[in-house]
Amino acid sequence: RMLFDARNAPYIRWGEDGHTVLIANPHGFATKIIPQYFKHSNLASFIRQLNVYGFHKTTQDPDICEFAHTNFKRDEPALMQNIRRK
Amino acid sequence: RMLFDARNAPYIRWGEDGHTVLIANPHGFATKIIPQYFKHSNLASFIRQLNVYGFHKTTQDPDICEFAHTNFKRDEPALMQNIRRK
DNA sequence: GGGAATATTCCC
DNA sequence: GGGAATATTCCC
Incomplete structure (x- = not known):
């Protein structure tokens, strides 16, 4: 949800290819x-x-x-179901 | 700390004898x-x-x-040291 | 009232 | 980066 809210982009957003999570402004993000x-x-x-x-x-x-996470990609949200707590 | 702050008394306070914790107004307390x-x-x-x-x-x-708790009494605060997580 | 899953903190 | 203690939630 964080990543899909454009208002958060200055602080946290998808990386260029949509395969990573970029915390662009760690202090503001926190x-x-x-x-x-x-x-x-x-x-x-x-x-x-x-x-x-x-x-x-x-x-x-x-x-x-x-x-990054193998199952966390912007354009393949269905993969997220496979993300599990260790 | 809650119990020793008089402003909290309408919501949570010591019982009459100082041996119990009374949540007098559960909804407001929460x-x-x-x-x-x-x-x-x-x-x-x-x-x-x-x-x-x-x-x-x-x-x-x-x-x-x-x-109530055996080791939680208003007038014997040193006892509190014996309170442990189960 | 408490077991267990998950979140938050603490510490290495 | 992760083990472990504690907090919060969920569920019985």
Whole structure:
């Protein structure tokens, strides 16, 4: 839902190819967007959940906050059903 | 902390003898007080935590929402250290 | 009232 | 990035 709401795009959006999640403004994302969907405003807790559900960081570059999951693609939403808690 | 803040007394306070926790106004307590201390506003979730920490309802009367714990007494705060998660 | 799933936090 | 403790939810 976050990714399909265009108002969130400055903070979190699909990567170029629709195969990744790009947190473009981590600080703004944490303070403004996370609490609209979760009961906290901590980036670390959000990323902990990404990892629990099998997402992984796409690069080791600490300045780029981007995650991917085999079954999470913008144009194949049906795949999302296969995403499971570890 | 809730019980020692006099502003909360209309909603939650010590029982007469200081040996029980009285939720005097459950609905108001849930909506106004719980979210000041926790990340939710559900009475059931608050009571779930009371039970996890060993508190028990003092009466089966559903109109009286009062809980007790051997180590939770107003005038013996040092006892609280013995309260443990089950 | 409590077991269990999931969320959030804490810590390594 | 993930194990584990605790919080919150869900369900019986």
